[in-house]
Amino acid sequence: MQTAAFTLTPSLPLLKSRRLSAQSSTLRFAPTRVSASLKPNTAALNCSANDDSSLLSRRSWSVSSSDFKRRPWTSPALDRSRFEVTAAAAESSDETDEPKSSLFKTLELGSLFGLWYLFNIYFNIYNKQVLKVFPYPATVTGIQFAVGTVLVLLMWGLNLYKKPKITGAQLAAILPLAIVHTLGNLFTNMSLGKVAVSFTHTIKASEPFFSVILSAMFLGEIPTPWVVASLLPIVGGVGLASVTEASFNWAGFWSAMASNLTNQSRNVLSKKVMVKDKASMDNITLFSIITVMSFFLLTPVAFFLEGVKFTPAAMTSAGLNVNQLYIRSFIAALCFHAYQQVSYMILARVSPVTHSVGNCVKRVVVIVSSVIFFKTPVSPINSLGTGIALAGVFLYSRVKRIKAKPKTA
Numbered sequence: 340m341q342t343a344a345f346t347l348t349p350s351l352p353l354l355k356s357r358r359l360s361a362q363s364s365t366l367r368f369a370p371t372r373v374s375a376s377l378k379p380n381t382a383a384l385n386c387s388a389n390d391d392s393s394l395l396s397r398r399s400w401s402v403s404s405s406d407f408k409r410r411p412w413t414s415p416a417l418d419r420s421r422f423e424v425t426a427a428a429a430e431s432s433d434e435t436d437e438p439k440s441s442l443f444k445t446l447e448l449g450s451l452f453g454l455w456y457l458f459n460i461y462f463n464i465y466n467k468q469v470l471k472v473f474p475y476p477a478t479v480t481g482i483q484f485a486v487g488t489v490l491v492l493l494m495w496g497l498n499l500y501k502k503p504k505i506t507g508a509q510l511a512a513i514l515p516l517a518i519v520h521t522l523g524n525l526f527t528n529m530s531l532g533k534v535a536v537s538f539t540h541t542i543k544a545s546e547p548f549f550s551v552i553l554s555a556m557f558l559g560e561i562p563t564p565w566v567v568a569s570l571l572p573i574v575g576g577v578g579l580a581s582v583t584e585a586s587f588n589w590a591g592f593w594s595a596m597a598s599n600l601t602n603q604s605r606n607v608l609s610k611k612v613m614v615k616d617k618a619s620m621d622n623i624t625l626f627s628i629i630t631v632m633s634f635f636l637l638t639p640v641a642f643f644l645e646g647v648k649f650t651p652a653a654m655t656s657a658g659l660n661v662n663q664l665y666i667r668s669f670i671a672a673l674c675f676h677a678y679q680q681v682s683y684m685i686l687a688r689v690s691p692v693t694h695s696v697g698n699c700v701k702r703v704v705v706i707v708s709s710v711i712f713f714k715t716p717v718s719p720i721n722s723l724g725t726g727i728a729l730a731g732v733f734l735y736s737r738v739k740r741i742k743a744k745p746k747t748a
Contacts, residue, residue: 451685456701458678460708463536465671467713470532472659475648477641479668480525482649484634486672491627503624510632513625517632519605525637526598533591534584536709537717537725540702541580542595544728545573547735549603557607565738569731576728583721622683630676695736703729 469479495502530539548570554560581587609625647653651661686694706725710717 448685448688451681451688452697455678455681455685455697456704458674458681459701459705462671462674462678463531463540463705463709464712465667465674466528467531467536467709469664469667469671470528473648473654473664473668474532475641475645476525476528476532477637478645478649479671480521480528481634481637481641482668483524483672483675484521484630484637486669487630487676488634490673490676491630494627500623500627503620503628505628509620513628513632516605516608516625517629517636519601519608520629521633521637523598523601523605524633526594526601530591530594530598533588533594535586535715536713537706537715538580538584538586539591539595540706540709541584541725541728542577542592543599544702544725544732545577545596546599546603547732548573549599550606553603553607563738563741565741566735569735569738572727572731573735574731576724576726576731579724580721580728581724583718583724585716585718585721622686623680626679626683692736692740695739696733699729699732699736702732 466479470476473479494500527539527543530542551562551566551570555562581592654661654664682694682698685697689697706729709715
């Protein structure tokens with residue numbers, strides 16, 4: 340019995356040491372947990388000082404306590420310094436990126452204005468060259484809408500711009516816009532076919548006059564005295580330029596005036612459509628839909644009024660250069676659609692006042708470039724009238740920012 344008891348006693352320290360060794364292994368990885376689990380074993384240190392397990396527990400306790408005291412004082416300081424360095428680097432990078440982004444936006448806006456003017460110049464030059472030898476404005480306008488329709492369908496089909504979901508009620512509301520848009524471009528081409536490009540754009544400088552009248556009639560927007568005063572040089576300048584115009588033609592004059600009326604009617608109607616329509620529709624989407632509808636509206640009218648005149652056989656019999664006419668018509672149609680798309684892109688980035696000022700500068704650039712390219716004879720008085728009208732347009736775009744004071748009871 341004693342032998343049996345003697346043989347069993349050595350196994351007890353082995354079991355304890357094995358359990359403590361497992362604790363010591365976890366001590367290396369989680370000192371916080373080990374320190375909490377070793378608190379009950381402090382009684383074992385007082386009971387048996389000569390026991391191997393107590394020695395092992397002492398040894399492991401001294402290591403864990405020193406390791407536990409050393410880590411909390413060193414690691415947070417390193418983390419805090421790392422955080423401060425990272426925050427300082429992020430702040431400095433934000434400060435350096437801000438001037439770059441503003442510079443990029445300025446260059447982007449300047450490029451859009453340059454494209455707007457360039458497309459306008461090329462459209463007027465090539466369009467005038469086509470209308471000189473091919474006096475069928477309805478057919479020419481229909482070709483421009485056809486090319487624009489193909490570009491819109493490609494833009495939607497290739498997901499370059501989001502394809503809209505149009506309801507029947509929306510189409511019914513947009514139909515009047517498409518009608519006046521079609522008439523506006525048709526009257527412009529009729530005027531360009533009769534008179535010089537510079538004179539057509541001088542007459543079209545009187546658009547603010549029609550805008551004020553139509554806005555007061557249909558939108559209830561009463562103009563300020565400053566706006567009314569800015570219309571006087573516009574009307575006077577256009578009148579002076581018309582009297583002294585060498586290529587003056589009543590058909591071209593009234594066509595340009597009708598273009599002003601229909602274009603400003605389109606702007607007034609578009610405001611009413613955008614207000615009534617609960618679903619938001621941006622300007623580019625609205626212009627794209629109007630372009631497609633205008634093509635289907637004008638094509639049968641052009642066939643009825645002018646017949647089929649754009650075939651190679653018809654142009655060859657008229658003694659025209661078919662390839663040259665096709666290329667110029669295609670370039671004019673591309674520039675026609677491109678400058679209007681860029682115009683809406685600019686309008687999405689700047690205020691309407693800034694856009695109006697840019698439009699005034701664009702008209703000056705188009706008039707000067709057409710006079711130089713076509714060598715249009717311009718008298719000093721005619722130039723003075725054009726300058727007065729354009730100065731009035733610029734003044735109008737500036738005083739539009741002045742709002743009337745509300746009436747007090």
